[in-house]
Amino acid sequence: MAGSRDVKRRIKSVENTRQITRTMELVATSKLKRATDRVYAARPYAGALHEIVAGLYSPALSEKYPILRRPETTKRAAVLLLTANRGLCGGFNSNLIKQARTLMEELRGKGIETELHIAGKKAVAYFRFRGEEMATTRTDVGDHPTVDDAESLIGPIRDRFESGAVDAVYLVSSQFRSAMSTPPHTRELLPIEGDPDAPSADTFILSPSGDMILERILPAYIRNAVFTALVENAAAEQGARRSAMKSATDNAGDVLEHLTRTYNRARQAQITQEIAEIVGGSAALE
Amino acid sequence: MASLNVRVVSPQKIVFEGEAAALVAPAWDGDVGILPGHAPMLALLGVGELAVDRPGGGSATFHVAGGVLKVERNTVTLLTEYAGDTAPEVVPASATVFVEDVED
Numbered sequence: 241m242a243g244s245r246d247v248k249r250r251i252k253s254v255e256n257t258r259q260i261t262r263t264m265e266l267v268a269t270s271k272l273k274r275a276t277d278r279v280y281a282a283r284p285y286a287g288a289l290h291e292i293v294a295g296l297y298s299p300a301l302s303e304k305y306p307i308l309r310r311p312e313t314t315k316r317a318a319v320l321l322l323t324a325n326r327g328l329c330g331g332f333n334s335n336l337i338k339q340a341r342t343l344m345e346e347l348r349g350k351g352i353e354t355e356l357h358i359a360g361k362k363a364v365a366y367f368r369f370r371g372e373e374m375a376t377t378r379t380d381v382g383d384h385p386t387v388d389d390a391e392s393l394i395g396p397i398r399d400r401f402e403s404g405a406v407d408a409v410y411l412v413s414s415q416f417r418s419a420m421s422t423p424p425h426t427r428e429l430l431p432i433e434g435d436p437d438a439p440s441a442d443t444f445i446l447s448p449s450g451d452m453i454l455e456r457i458l459p460a461y462i463r464n465a466v467f468t469a470l471v472e473n474a475a476a477e478q479g480a481r482r483s484a485m486k487s488a489t490d491n492a493g494d495v496l497e498h499l500t501r502t503y504n505r506a507r508q509a510q511i512t513q514e515i516a517e518i519v520g521g522s523a524a525l526e
Numbered sequence: 527m528a529s530l531n532v533r534v535v536s537p538q539k540i541v542f543e544g545e546a547a548a549l550v551a552p553a554w555d556g557d558v559g560i561l562p563g564h565a566p567m568l569a570l571l572g573v574g575e576l577a578v579d580r581p582g583g584g585s586a587t588f589h590v591a592g593g594v595l596k597v598e599r600n601t602v603t604l605l606t607e608y609a610g611d612t613a614p615e616v617v618p619a620s621a622t623v624f625v626e627d628v629e630d
Contacts, residue, residue: 278538281538281539281540282537282538282539284533284535284540285535285536285537285538285605288535288596288603288605289605292568292594292596292605296568387537387538387607441568443566444566444567444568444596444598445565445566445567445568445569446567446568446569447553447554447555447558447567447568447569447570448554448555448570450568452570453568453569453570453594456570457570457593457594460592460593460607460618464537467537
């Protein structure tokens with residue numbers, strides 16, 4: 241019977257797909273474990289650095305150092321969007337792209353020019369397809385981002401801020417709350433906001449001086465914000481891929497169950513029909 | 527005797543965490559020694575070797591480069607841009623402060 245052969249072929253095909261998605265799920269799970277470890281390992285540095293910077297920061301310093309400048313009006317803003325190089329991770333990339341688009345529309349609505357800096361093949365492909373302008377693109381940041389990756393991404397943008405070419409820098413990336421929760425997140429990197437709750441560093445012996453420490457530490461602070469974002473993004477990507485592949489595997493299981501039932505019913509129908517024919521044939525002879 | 531609580535943190539991980547009787551760190555203008563009871567201090571780090579003397583004797587050494595040293599209530603935190611067993615290949619920008627750069 242032709243019908244049952246087709247169904248059998250589909251079953252085979254879905255089984256193959258399920259095998260692939262299950263493997264991808266397992267690979268993502270093991271990568272996620274390592275990426276999560278890196279996220280947690282990077283947090284103490286970020287936390288301690290933030291405390292020091294916030295303790296030393298005072299708005300009065302903005303006159304003195306270009307990196308602390310606080311533009312009165314924002315004419316042009318840079319948006320740094322971090323996405324993955326690979327797909328098959330559910331809405332991960334498209335959520336990030338959507339977040340960046342919303343942000344840029346909002347900025348343009350306020351009369352601010354925007355420039356888009358992108359890391360990750362998926363966003364590059366998207367904006368290229370839409371024919372939208374991209375200031376810089378990078379596709380060489382892998383699963384294991386380094387501090388140097390962060391520096392080479394943010395360094396030129398930071399210079400543009402210091403020289404006055406842009407007045408604000410935004411970072412769009414995924415927050416890594418847990419493997420299941422990785423919402424896209426926008427952070428204003430520059431100009432630097434003071435933290436009024438931070439304990440002041442007034443009581444400290446400062447060597448060489450508060451200003452000098454701040455000036456030397458700030459570039460590292462900005463870079464580390466990008467580094468942390470890269471590390472979290474890498475973990476979030478694996479988390480999103482694992483969830484996507486898990487539901488794909490589960491769905492394939494459901495489809496298989498349905499197809500197997502269809503196949504059995506067809507086979508049963510064929511047997512019943514054959515018996516009916518035999519019985520019918522012998523009855524005709526009597 | 528009081529001891530120091532030392533944490534050496536690089537952007538990637540906590541390199542060292544533990545008790546110390548004393549430590550000598552490479553600050554921007556030369557080595558600085560820290561003993562328990564040190565006043566609160568924030569200092570830029572240069573490039574060099576960090577030596578942590580363990581309470582039971584013996585010491586741990588690391589090469590560090592750039593970042594800050596923070597001392598507060600017998601807790602010493604070194605946020606360094608590089609920490610490893612060998613000297614760094616590239617010296618980070620924050621580790622290049624010269625005496626001439628510092629005004630007054």
